[in-house]
Structures are given as C-alpha cells and as structure tokens.
Amino acid sequence: MKVWRWLWLLVTLGVLAQGFRVALFVVPRDAAQGDVARVIYYHVPSWAGMGLFFAINLGCSLVYLAARNRNQALAMKADSLAVASAEMGVVFCLIGLVTGSLWGRAVWGIWWTWDARLTSTLVLWLIYVAYLLLRRFAAGPQMRTLAAVMAIFGYLDVPLVYMSTRWWRTQHPAPVFGGAPGSGLDPSMMPAIWWNLAGWLMWGIFIASLRYVSEYRAQKAEQEEALRALDYAPGQAQMAGGR
Amino acid sequence: MGDMGHRHLVIAYAVTIGIHLAYLGYVAMKFRAGKRAAK
Numbered sequence: 441m442k443v444w445r446w447l448w449l450l451v452t453l454g455v456l457a458q459g460f461r462v463a464l465f466v467v468p469r470d471a472a473q474g475d476v477a478r479v480i481y482y483h484v485p486s487w488a489g490m491g492l493f494f495a496i497n498l499g500c501s502l503v504y505l506a507a508r509n510r511n512q513a514l515a516m517k518a519d520s521l522a523v524a525s526a527e528m529g530v531v532f533c534l535i536g537l538v539t540g541s542l543w544g545r546a547v548w549g550i551w552w553t554w555d556a557r558l559t560s561t562l563v564l565w566l567i568y569v570a571y572l573l574l575r576r577f578a579a580g581p582q583m584r585t586l587a588a589v590m591a592i593f594g595y596l597d598v599p600l601v602y603m604s605t606r607w608w609r610t611q612h613p614a615p616v617f618g619g620a621p622g623s624g625l626d627p628s629m630m631p632a633i634w635w636n637l638a639g640w641l642m643w644g645i646f647i648a649s650l651r652y653v654s655e656y657r658a659q660k661a662e663q664e665e666a667l668r669a670l671d672y673a674p675g676q677a678q679m680a681g682g683r
Numbered sequence: 684m685g686d687m688g689h690r691h692l693v694i695a696y697a698v699t700i701g702i703h704l705a706y707l708g709y710v711a712m713k714f715r716a717g718k719r720a721a722k
Contacts, residue, residue, distance in 0.1 A: 460696075476688035479695045486699070531706045538702075539695040546691040643703065651710045657717035 445649070452642040459635035467632045479543040480625070481632040485640040486536035491598065493529035493644060494568070497522050498595040501588035508585065516659050519584050522591060523575060524651035526568055528644050533565045548611065556604040557612035564601055567594040 463481035470477030500522035507515040540558070545551050552558065571594060575587050605612050625633065 474688050476692050478692055482696060482699045527706070531702060535699050535702050538698050542691045542695040542698070546688045647703075647707060647710055650714050654710070654713040654717040657720065658713075661717075661720055 445646070448642070448646055452639060452646055455635060455642060456639035459632065459639040462635050463632040467629045468626075470629075473547055476543060476546040478632070479539050481636045482640075483536060483539040483543065484633055485637045486532045486539065488637055489532035489640055489644045490529050490536060491602070492641060493525040493532065493648065494564075494595060494598055496525035496648075497529060497568075497591050500525065501591040504584065504588045505592075516663070517656065519588070520656040520659055521648075521652050522588065523572075523655045524648045526571055526591065527651060528648045530565065530568045530572065532640075532644065533561065533568065537561060537565060553611050555610040555612060556608040557601065557610045560597060560601045560604050564594070564597040567597060 459481070463478055467478075467481075469475055500518040503518035504515050504522060507518060537558075541551050544553070567590075571587060571590050574590060575583065578586065604610060
C-alpha cells in the first residue's frame with residue numbers, strides 16, 4: 441500500500457476516534473430521548489456516505505456509457521470506480537437502515553414501519569444490491585453497459601428518498617439539514633455530527649479507493665487474458681486448417 | 684428509555700463498526716488477490 445494511503449488511514453482513524461469521543465462523552469444528552477438519540481451521530485453520516493457514493497456511481501456510469509466505444513482505458517477506470525462506489529454506498533445504506541431500525545425500536549417501540557422514507561430507502565438498497573448481483577452473475581460484454589444503465593435508473597430513487605420527509609407525512613423525524621426553521625439538531629450537538637461525517641466519509645473514500653484498485657487490476661487482467669486468447673486463436677485455426 | 688436505550692445505542696455503534704470492518708476484510712482480500720495476480 442502506498443505511503444499516502446497509510447497517512448490517509450491514520451488521519452481517518454484519528455478523526456473517527458475523535459468523533460466517537462465527542463458523540464458519546466462531549467455533546468449533551470437529548471432531553472426527550474436520552475442517550476439513544478446519540479445513534480444519529482452514526483446514522484446521519486451513513487446516509488451522507490450513501491448519497492456521496494451513489495452519486496459517484498451515477499457519474500461513473502455516465503462516463504462509462506459515453507466513453508466505452510471511444511476511450512476504453514477511461515471506460516475501464518470509470519467502470520471500476522462505479523463498482524467500488526456502488527459497494528460502498530450499499531454498505532452505508534445498510535448501516536443507515538440497521539441503525540435507524542435500532543433507534544426506532546427504542547423510541548417508537550417498533551423495528552420497522554412502511555412509511556415513505558423507510559420504504560423508499562429499502563427499495564434503493566435493493567436496487568443497488570440487484571446492480572451488484574447483475575455485475576457478479578451476468579456474463580458477456582453487455583453486462584457493464586446494462587449495469588451502467590441500471591445505475592442511472594436506480595439513482596432516480598435517491599432524490600425520492602431525500603425528499604420523502606418533505607413531500608409526505610412520515611413517521612420518520614424531520615430533516616436534520618435543510619428542514620423547516622427551528623427543526624433539526626440543537627447547535628450544541630452539531631460537533632458530533634461534523635466529526636463523524638468527516639470520519640466516515642474519509643473512511644469510505646479510503647475503502648473505495650482500495651476496492652477501485654483491485655477491481656481495475658481484475659478488469660485489466662481479464663482484458664489482457666482476452667487479448668492473449670485472440671492472439672492464440674489464429675494459430676489454432678491455422679493448425680486446424682492444416683490437418 | 685433507560686437501559687433499553689443504552690443497549691440499542693451500543694448495538695447501533697457496534698453494528699456500524701462491525702459492518703465496516705467486515706467490508707474492509709472483503710476489500711483487503713480482493714486487494715491482495717489482485718496484487719498477487721498482477722505479479
């Protein structure tokens with residue numbers, strides 16, 4: 441692993457440790473919910489991570505579709521980053537769903553409710569799981585194109601998830617950011633959000649960069665193997681013809 | 684809320700860290716396999 445990656449990891453772990461400390465021991469207890477409200481300091485960064493990585497996936501899918509016939513090297517890079525960001529987004533989305541469910545059980549008394557925010561988020565998670573399954577099990581050159589198209593359609597659910605608490609009456613609380621005046625968190629709690637937001641996004645970037653490298657290497661090896669097979673094939677054909 | 688709230692808080696933090704570490708393990712495995720294949 442390169443030196444800058446180790447440095448990035450070191451700083452990330454420092455920020456995450458600070459985020460953990462601030463979330464649990466520095467910011468005040470929520471007056472109404474008590475300590476369980478501290479779940480939000482891991483819950484909100486998970487959604488931010490999901491939004492960021494699904495947006496990267498969308499961008500890379502568009503680049504892949506635009507470049508696949510003109511610039512194969514760029515297309516391969518874009519496709520590799522699309523896989524890495526989709527996986528990272530799915531991980532963040534899963535954590536958001538699980539931490540939200542745990543908070544809901546403590547505060548609402550139920551693990552799950554089929555309100556607009558929760559349902560649209562579950563659908564989003566399933567869409568990207570399906571995207572990854574398509575990439576894992578479909579074969580042939582059309583798979584990457586299909587996956588890129590699927591990613592573009594899948595991303596349509598992201599604004600729906602974001603706006604669901606604004607457009608419909610949901611059981612989910614009002615937005616932390618950009619909600620109605622007076623809604624959201626008390627300013628004394630914001631440091632825990634900022635530290636954890638920075639820490640988990642840095643963590644996501646670190647992991648996604650590792651995953652990108654491994655995917656790019658795998659795709660390159662696959663391409664080289666295909667080219668070798670093409671080189672080998674005419675020889676085989678000659679041998680077959682000579683018999 | 685009391686103890687129940689605390690329990691859910693601890694589980695939520697543990698699950699978050701656990702899922703991230705599990706995915707890190709998967710990515711590290713892929714990274715090493717790719718490195719070995721590239722040599």
